[in-house]
Amino acid sequence: MVEICAKAAVGNPETLGDCPFCHRVVATLEEKELDYQLNLINLDDQPEWFIDEIPSRELPAMKNEHGHWILQAEEICRIIEELHPEPSLDTPPHLVGVGCNIFGNFEAFLESDDPDDGTEQALLDELEAFDEHIRENGPYIAGEDVTALDFSLTPGLLHVPVALPHFKNWEIPEHLTHVRGYLELMLSRPSFEKTTPEDQYIIAGWEQKLNC
Template sequence: MLTLYDAPRCPYCARVRIVLDEKGVPFETAVIDLDDRPAWLYDKNSTGRVPVLEEDGWCLPESALIGEYLDERYPDPPLLPSDPAARASARLLVFRHDDLARPYYALRRHEDGAGAQLAGALAGLDALLAAQPYLTGASFGLADVAYVPWILRARGLMGVALDPYPDLAAWLERLLERPSVAAELDVVAALT
């Protein structure tokens, strides 16, 4: 049985929950208090961060790596495109996720200019989604999973309006039709 070391407020953990739900993989959850991390967590991940996925004593940290591992281990449904170029493009989007995360966290810290930086990141996603229904291209995938937890939290916890980004808003509505993503609405609502 897989164990996910998880924290509900952590969007990186949300990525892993979404992938596990998409794959229909059973798992146990060990909830970590991020304000009082247990010392043993550092044995599972030397940084003390979550998420960490554990199976038979083997631990894997980092949500992007966990997502790819789960996609390879449980290939149905696939969350990366089969075409190598499209797969590389999806991985590049995941790799560049910090273009959204940095301004998101800066806005949470009330840093000067953070709102404009986040607006720029959202506009970039909106432009990409004007050309295709999902960040991964024609179908839902790991790139979508990489971004949606921050969009849900920006909208639900920080009141960021998506009206200026119609293609991004439509993408979010498509994603919310998936039970794996819709479940995160309840998680975000419980954080307020």
């Protein structure tokens, strides 16, 4: 059985929190239909065993067969794919960069207090480029087959229509129908239905980070 440490929700330590990197790992395990032990870590009250075993306190973390903790979602998911190749989530190499800047630009816009610093436009440019990619290549990033890249992108992308309306009164523009459709498609997969945090926990996580 795979053992995973992931961030617990702010305000509810019994449920998976808002961290998109933790979400990616847990959703990947669900998509692979693997058995796993999920250790939810309340960052406001971290257990001593977690601090002792993972001094960096970095999440997500996965314990390997030798009892060592593997850190960083990208590496964890690579190992999961290597050890459990079916169903395949292998991503075609030429698609690796698609959508990779959306979450970073979302975060920059969310944290910005300057309406003229270009962060809003940078996010919009990324969403428009992704919309065009899905329109031409969808329904998933690689076409008909879901891949690891979809599981990397979606946990961050879903924060956009939750956090930005709440904090910035900003919505994904209506003309970006393929972005909206893609997100709806991904969130309808059982692996995301089982793992996606409620909106209130996404907002609570950002409230804590933004010191609201």
